[in-house]
Every structure is written in structure tokens, then in C-alpha cells.
Amino acid sequence: MNIPPGQWRLDVMIMALYQMALFFSAQLVFVIFLEYMPKTYCNTDRYCYKLESKCLEHYDKNQKNICLIPNGTKSQFDECVEEKKYLYFRSAQYDYQQDCTSLTHYSASTNMYLGVLFANLVLGILADKLGRRPIYFASIGIGVVSLILSAAIPSVTAFYIFRFTTGVGVAGAQIVGWSYGSEMISAKRRFQLRTFSNWANARILVVFVAFITREWHTASYVCAVISALIFPILWKLPESPVFLEQKHRIEQANEAREQLADICGLEYEAKEVAVINNLKKITFMDMWRNPRLRKNFLVLCFMWFYVGMATYITDLNGADMSRNLYVGQFLSGLLLTISKIIFGFAEPRFEWLGRRTVFLFSQAVAIVAYILILIALFTNNKETTWYLIVYLCAYSFQALSTETCYLSVAELIPTDVRVTVAAITNICLRLGTIVASLTKPLKFSFEPGLFLINLVVCSIGISVVYFYLEESRNANLQNVGQEDVSSSEKDNSQKTMLGEDSKEVSGDSETGKEVKNFDHRIPLNSVSHLSIDGDVILNHVQWGGKYYPVPYESGIAADGLVPGKTLVVYATPEKKAKKFNINLLKKNGDIALHFNPRFDEKGNGFMCAKPTPGSVVRNSLVNGEWGNEEREGKNPFERLTAFDLEIRNEDFAFQIFVNGERFASYAHRVDPHDIAGLQIQGDIELTGIQVVNNAAPVQE
Incomplete structure (x- = not known):
């Protein structure tokens, strides 16, 4: 691998920074613990019953105590009571019972998703105008403080308010953090930024925090402290040179690159000013007017919506994939981590393993898994080992398809609007997750309906990606969209060939189409100078001899x-x-x-x-x-x-x-x-x- 050894210093810092950002983003998964409720409950009178919903008071009042076994002994009764009242995790739902109030249709997960959705509307535009780094700092700061306050103030109102603003930090970590990281890391490590530092690692760590704390207040504080590690890493790093150069802030870009060279222990080499000045500014409307960029944008929006919806339907309804809450959550994170690391090692070694291939393969495996889940549900095989394995595959490979979503946004969208589009696609993802959260009633009324929805949506999605998604592996992020916008603005080069038949032939250098013939009025050998005047932007003039056929x-x-x-x-x-x-x-x-x-x-x-x-x-x-x-x-x-x-x-x-x-x-x-x-x-x-x-x- 032709990357200088010093480059690893920067790559490792970026990977560590992004892993911390993903850990904070995993508050979206922590809502599983915030909303967790046991299947059974025993009151102070040692009356044990099976819950019919997430409400402690929602049970059949005529039901007998489930621990009263005919001919059972007192010790058996005591053991049963201890088992039925055991609480794997003391959640906010257990403390506040918010789903049993007027908030029944506005869950903690929906509240946080709306916070992320709101922040996406603002952070993307700000990061494309003001810079990646300051918006990254501000959003994580808001998120960490909100996370602490959501647990510190004993009020369901405060809980909802600060969990909403925690979503601001999650949005910043996801869209600004990813754009910043993808622009800073070396191109050959871009895929590994999403595989070595990955969502599954963050998920495992969040589950581990929940496991050792066993209650949501302490877990929130620990998550906030770990997330705060973002600040010293980000403080050490400069603004993205790619962003600065696109804004033609040449002096700041050179300072940023010099700082990065110092981090890597390498000699700094300034980039030519002419190369930076040739970068064209691209607005959202420029992107929209170009057919190719518009198609890429629309395909990405659809991908993010349906992948988000399918992933969260699978995730939010997976608490009972195994009898033990922690086993299922640990295993799903572990399998996802292993699959991502395998793809991370394989991608640099196989040229054919592009973004499309990863997506189509992972989505195809997920579709097969959904079919097997439906078979298990219709045949009452839900609590079997093979159901657990299939469910883990469904979640892991569905989540793996998000790698292509993130990478394609970075590699198919121009720098000037990259974070804005990342925000829009993230909004599409949030809309998908909100739709997913609204399907929760199906869990108790018709559980197979959840996976029928996933099966239909993912079948449509894999077809759209197969026919319309471009391959973007090894893309130079700074050049994305430059040629497309030049073409759409008709920044066409013209060439004039002086033919031997005493005619000048003018034409479009891109299409080769002849535009005009002009008979010579003076001898060709008397031409010695070229004059260009008028309302035109002149990029370059080339004087060439005869044209040779190629090959x-x-x-x-x-x-x-x-x-x-x-x-x-x-x-x-x-x-x-x-x-x-x-x-x-x-x-x-x-x-x-x-x-x-x-x-x-x-x-x-x-x-x-x-x-x-x-x-x-x-x-x-x-x-x-x-x-x-x-x-x-x-x-x-x-x-x-x-x-x-x-x-x-x-x-x-x-x-x-x-x-x-x-x-x-x-x-x-x-x-x-x-x-x-x-x-x-x-x-x-x-x-x-x-x-x-x-x-x-x-x-x-």
C-alpha cells in the first residue's frame, strides 16, 4: 500500500474521532433501553402477572398469579417471584410510564428522531457555509450537555425536552462528523472509516454501558463522559482543507495542510494556487439542474429513506430475538462488527468490491433473512436458535447496506453542497425511522406484518440501486461535480482547425460536431497572431499541429x-x-x-x-x-x-x-x-x- 507510514497518524485520529461520534449517535439505539419493559411484573403483594403492553397496570385483572403452581412448594413460589420480577434494565419507561399517558403515540424514540430531523434542517446548510469543524464542535457540545440534563432533572417534561436536543448532537455527529471525516482521511481508507470505526462497535459499547449500570440515569452520564472524548481530538485537528479550498480560502487551506503534515511527521508541500482557483462553486440549484447530479441525489434520498426504515423496523423490534435482552443486543452488534471488518480488509484488495457490490450483496442477504423470519413467525418457531441466527443476519446485513449510503453521499455529491445533501438524506433516513417507530403496534397485533413491509420495500430498493446507482469507489472528493456543472453551464471548449483545403472548420471540442465553415480570405502562411475579445471567460488556449488517429x-x-x-x-x-x-x-x-x-x-x-x-x-x-x-x-x-x-x-x-x-x-x-x-x-x-x-x- 503506497500510503506513507506517517499518514496512519492522521487516519487513526480520524477513525478514533469518528468512532466517538458514532458512539454518541448510538443514543438512537439507547432508546431501546429507555423504552424497555419486562414481560412480567410482580407487585408489592407478590402478585405476578404478564404485561399486555408497556404499562405496568395493563394486565388481565382476572388472571391468576402466574407463580401459583398447583402442588407447588413455597420455595418454588419464591423462586418464581424472583424470576418474574427480575429487571434487566431500569428504564425511563419503567420510571415515568410515559407510554401509558397522553404521550402514548409520541414515544421517546419518536421524540429523539424528530430532534435529529429538526437539526438536519439547519446543520447541513451551516456546515457548508461556515465550515465543518465549528459546527461539529457546537452540535456535539449541545448534545453532551443535553444528554446529562435529560437524566439529571427528574421530570418527564425535561426528559423529553433534553432528549429532543440530544438529537441535535446526534445529527451533528452523523452528518457533519461523516463529511468531515470523509474529507480528511486518505481515499484508500474511506471505506475503512465506515468499517473499522463503525456503528456496531458503538452499539456494543452502548449495550455494555447499559449492562454494567443497569439503569438509565447512570448510563446516560457514562455515555456523556465517553462522548466528550471527541473534543480533545477535534481540537487537535484543523478545518477540512477540501472545504477551505472549495471556498478559495487559500491561506487557511495551506495552514490546515501544513498542520496535518506536522501531525503526520511529513514534509509539507503547498498546493498550486491555480488548481484551487479553477475549482468551480456549485450551488444546490446547480446540482439540481444537472441531470446526472440530480439523478444521484434522488437515488440517494430514496436509498436513505428505505434503508433507514427497514433497518429500524428490524432493530426496534429485536429486543425479544432472544430470551435474554443483552444476549441479542450483544450478538447483533458483534456480528455487524465482524462483517464490517471483513469487508474493510477485503475492499482494498479486490477492485470489483465497489459500493454497488457491497450494497446489492448485503441487501440480498437481508431479503432472504426476512423471508425466513416470516416462515418462523407463521410456524411458531420464534424462540428457536435458528430464528435468532436469521434475525441477527437480517439486522447485520440490512445495517451493512448503510455503508454504501454514507460513502455514496461523500463520493457522488459536490463539496459545496455535500453536508447539505448529507443532511437532506439524513432527513430522509429520519423520516424512514419515524415511519418505522409508527409500526410498533404491529409487534403486538400482527408481527409478521413488520417483515412483510421490509420485504416489499427492500425488493423495490435493490432494484432501484441496481439500475440507477453509480459506482463511486476511489472518487476524488474535490473533483466531484466539477465537470458535470461545467457541462450543464455550457462551458464548452471550441476548437478551430485550419484545413489544407483553405477552409477553417470550427466545432465543439466535446462532441466533435462541426459548427461553421469559413473560407480563408488571406494566405494561411501569413497568420502569425491570435486575438480573443468580448464577454467570455478564457480558461486556456492550445495551439496544436496535425491531429493523429487514436489508437x-x-x-x-x-x-x-x-x-x-x-x-x-x-x-x-x-x-x-x-x-x-x-x-x-x-x-x-x-x-x-x-x-x-x-x-x-x-x-x-x-x-x-x-x-x-x-x-x-x-x-x-x-x-x-x-x-x-x-x-x-x-x-x-x-x-x-x-x-x-x-x-x-x-x-x-x-x-x-x-x-x-x-x-x-x-x-x-x-x-x-x-x-x-x-x-x-x-x-x-x-x-x-x-x-x-x-x-x-x-x-x-
């Missing part, structure tokens, strides 16, 4: 490209170029040098220094077998930007220069005197080829 293949004149000669190539990568390659061929067809810039891969760039948009692979093909790849160096090529490439053949190596700057050296793996051919392929417009030596150039 291009030719022999090299005279003795070939022997030591002492240089190949010069003039070209421009296409707007949506993925890769191109230049091959120097031996007479027998072996490739002496395979020079292969790739735009759809991440190179050696990382957050602590200057980012790189892609990689450049060098290799040789000898006797039908490829050798070891060389990838060192930053990718100097940019789409739609002309370049000149020099490959100098020297006695011991090829010396490679791009735009006059030394790029790399490639030691010979074959006889350097036997290079007789040239091959150029890929997504480029080829405008010039020369072989030069110490004498005059030889035009190919």
Missing part, C-alpha cells in the same frame, strides 16, 4: 529510438478520460516501456500533502509476461489540459519528462537499441509526435 501505431524511422534519441508526444486527455498509454515496441512485439496514466485511480497523494488525481503506471512486457509495476510519483496529467511528454532513451534507463519537468526514470529491462515501434492508445487527442536527437527533429 495510433507506427514504426520509428531510421535506427529506431536508440540511446541518444528522444520521443516527444503532444496530446490532450479527453474530458472524461479514464486512462491512456504510450508503448515503445521491440521488433518482436515486446513492450520495452508501457507508460500508462490512469485518472480513475488514486496515486500517492494523501491529506497530509498535495493530493494526486490518479496514478501513472510503468511496466514492460517481455516474452508475453508483464513485469513488476512502477507507480512512484504524482500524476501530472489533467483532463482537457494539453501536455508534452519527452521519453529520452539513455544507456541505462529511459528519462521521462512532462511539460519540461523531470517525472521519472525507468531502468531498461530489454536491449535499449532494439526499439523500433510506437503505439498510443486510450482517451487522448493526439496532436504531435516527434523523434529528436542532437541534430534536427525527425517528424513522424
Whole structure:
């Protein structure tokens, strides 16, 4: 892995920070404990009965004491009473009995979800305007204080008010925390940010806190103290350079990158100002007007809604997946953690394991699990071991599909509106969870209905994702949407070719469509200057020679490209170029040098220094077998930007220069005197080829 060792310092900090944010977000799961009620209850008269709802007074008054067993002994009665009155966790519902009042249709979970929903309406816009870091600080501060006050003030009104504002912190942790983390961590670790530091770890820790405290007040205080660890980590880190550069706050961005380089123990390298200034500002309406970005946005909104709904229906109704409350909760978190870590290790090693693949696989497993759950419920096999296993798979793989939701928001949405869209999609998720919380009555009236809903919704969802979700693995977050908005604004390049038939042919450089013919009025050889005037934004002017067909293949004149000669190539990568390659061929067809810039891969760039948009692979093909790849160096090529490439053949190596700057050296793996051919392929417009030596150039 070509990430400098020092980069791990930053990656580990970001992962730790995000794990703490997820732990605080797990207050959404803690509502399971806040609303927990035992199945049975024994009053002070040792009368034990089975509860028919979450209300202590809701039972059949004509029912006999369930501990009165015919011919039973006193010791058996005492044991039964102890068992039936045992309380796994003393919840807010047990203390306040709020579901038995006028709040029966406004549960603690619904209250918190509405708090998150409200905060999403505000925090996304603020984080895109003011910055990720200050909004992150403020929202977590509000959340931690509210969490403490919700337990400290002995009032159901205060409980509801401060649990609502705790939702503000949860929203900040989820949308601002994720956007900040995804922009700060190295691209190859972005998937691991959602797998190594994950929701399941947070869930296990919350369950452990509940297990050791056994009551909701103390558990709330412990959760607040652990969540406060976010502050020293965030204090050490700067604002996201990606955000600062998108806002053209160049001096602050350089200071942020310099601070990150210091954290990593690496030498700081400033990013070119021109690259930052070329970044276009993208508003929400710019995104909406572009068909591709609009489609991505709508698909993401639907994904977040239905995944949130299905996940929370499964989660909120899983308290009785096993007879012991803690066993089911621990196992569901453990299985989810294991599955995420497996995917986290596998993703960098398998190119085919993209965002779509993870989603489609996890969703397909969840659908199969829902079918098996329905079979278990209809055949009265709910309390069996295989039901527990299937339920754990349903929850774990349904929750695993949320990884694609988070990653796709970061990788398919432009920086200027990334947190705003993350907030909107999170609102969609909250709407889904609110709908999920409203299905709770089905738990007691028709439990299979819960999973019939999931089965139908997830079947529709997997189809939508299969047909419409784009793959976004290894996306450069800073470039997301830049080309799409340029296209929608008709920021079109024009090219003028001076034909040999004494005509000028003007056309659109993107489509190749001819726009206008213009007969020469003066001799072509008398043209010496170019003048451009008027209401136009001029990005660049390129003067090229003849245009060559691509793919291009030719022999090299005279003795070939022997030591002492240089190949010069003039070209421009296409707007949506993925890769191109230049091959120097031996007479027998072996490739002496395979020079292969790739735009759809991440190179050696990382957050602590200057980012790189892609990689450049060098290799040789000898006797039908490829050798070891060389990838060192930053990718100097940019789409739609002309370049000149020099490959100098020297006695011991090829010396490679791009735009006059030394790029790399490639030691010979074959006889350097036997290079007789040239091959150029890929997504480029080829405008010039020369072989030069110490004498005059030889035009190919």
C-alpha cells in the first residue's frame, strides 16, 4: 500500500474521532433501553402477572398469579417471584410510564428522531457555509450537555425536552462528523472509516454501558463522559482543507495542510494556487439542474429513506430475538462488527468490491433473512436458535447496506453542497425511522406484518440501486461535480482547425460536431497572431499541429529510438478520460516501456500533502509476461489540459519528462537499441509526435 507510514497518524485520529461520534449517535439505539419493559411484573403483594403492553397496570385483572403452581412448594413460589420480577434494565419507561399517558403515540424514540430531523434542517446548510469543524464542535457540545440534563432533572417534561436536543448532537455527529471525516482521511481508507470505526462497535459499547449500570440515569452520564472524548481530538485537528479550498480560502487551506503534515511527521508541500482557483462553486440549484447530479441525489434520498426504515423496523423490534435482552443486543452488534471488518480488509484488495457490490450483496442477504423470519413467525418457531441466527443476519446485513449510503453521499455529491445533501438524506433516513417507530403496534397485533413491509420495500430498493446507482469507489472528493456543472453551464471548449483545403472548420471540442465553415480570405502562411475579445471567460488556449488517429501505431524511422534519441508526444486527455498509454515496441512485439496514466485511480497523494488525481503506471512486457509495476510519483496529467511528454532513451534507463519537468526514470529491462515501434492508445487527442536527437527533429 503506497500510503506513507506517517499518514496512519492522521487516519487513526480520524477513525478514533469518528468512532466517538458514532458512539454518541448510538443514543438512537439507547432508546431501546429507555423504552424497555419486562414481560412480567410482580407487585408489592407478590402478585405476578404478564404485561399486555408497556404499562405496568395493563394486565388481565382476572388472571391468576402466574407463580401459583398447583402442588407447588413455597420455595418454588419464591423462586418464581424472583424470576418474574427480575429487571434487566431500569428504564425511563419503567420510571415515568410515559407510554401509558397522553404521550402514548409520541414515544421517546419518536421524540429523539424528530430532534435529529429538526437539526438536519439547519446543520447541513451551516456546515457548508461556515465550515465543518465549528459546527461539529457546537452540535456535539449541545448534545453532551443535553444528554446529562435529560437524566439529571427528574421530570418527564425535561426528559423529553433534553432528549429532543440530544438529537441535535446526534445529527451533528452523523452528518457533519461523516463529511468531515470523509474529507480528511486518505481515499484508500474511506471505506475503512465506515468499517473499522463503525456503528456496531458503538452499539456494543452502548449495550455494555447499559449492562454494567443497569439503569438509565447512570448510563446516560457514562455515555456523556465517553462522548466528550471527541473534543480533545477535534481540537487537535484543523478545518477540512477540501472545504477551505472549495471556498478559495487559500491561506487557511495551506495552514490546515501544513498542520496535518506536522501531525503526520511529513514534509509539507503547498498546493498550486491555480488548481484551487479553477475549482468551480456549485450551488444546490446547480446540482439540481444537472441531470446526472440530480439523478444521484434522488437515488440517494430514496436509498436513505428505505434503508433507514427497514433497518429500524428490524432493530426496534429485536429486543425479544432472544430470551435474554443483552444476549441479542450483544450478538447483533458483534456480528455487524465482524462483517464490517471483513469487508474493510477485503475492499482494498479486490477492485470489483465497489459500493454497488457491497450494497446489492448485503441487501440480498437481508431479503432472504426476512423471508425466513416470516416462515418462523407463521410456524411458531420464534424462540428457536435458528430464528435468532436469521434475525441477527437480517439486522447485520440490512445495517451493512448503510455503508454504501454514507460513502455514496461523500463520493457522488459536490463539496459545496455535500453536508447539505448529507443532511437532506439524513432527513430522509429520519423520516424512514419515524415511519418505522409508527409500526410498533404491529409487534403486538400482527408481527409478521413488520417483515412483510421490509420485504416489499427492500425488493423495490435493490432494484432501484441496481439500475440507477453509480459506482463511486476511489472518487476524488474535490473533483466531484466539477465537470458535470461545467457541462450543464455550457462551458464548452471550441476548437478551430485550419484545413489544407483553405477552409477553417470550427466545432465543439466535446462532441466533435462541426459548427461553421469559413473560407480563408488571406494566405494561411501569413497568420502569425491570435486575438480573443468580448464577454467570455478564457480558461486556456492550445495551439496544436496535425491531429493523429487514436489508437495510433507506427514504426520509428531510421535506427529506431536508440540511446541518444528522444520521443516527444503532444496530446490532450479527453474530458472524461479514464486512462491512456504510450508503448515503445521491440521488433518482436515486446513492450520495452508501457507508460500508462490512469485518472480513475488514486496515486500517492494523501491529506497530509498535495493530493494526486490518479496514478501513472510503468511496466514492460517481455516474452508475453508483464513485469513488476512502477507507480512512484504524482500524476501530472489533467483532463482537457494539453501536455508534452519527452521519453529520452539513455544507456541505462529511459528519462521521462512532462511539460519540461523531470517525472521519472525507468531502468531498461530489454536491449535499449532494439526499439523500433510506437503505439498510443486510450482517451487522448493526439496532436504531435516527434523523434529528436542532437541534430534536427525527425517528424513522424
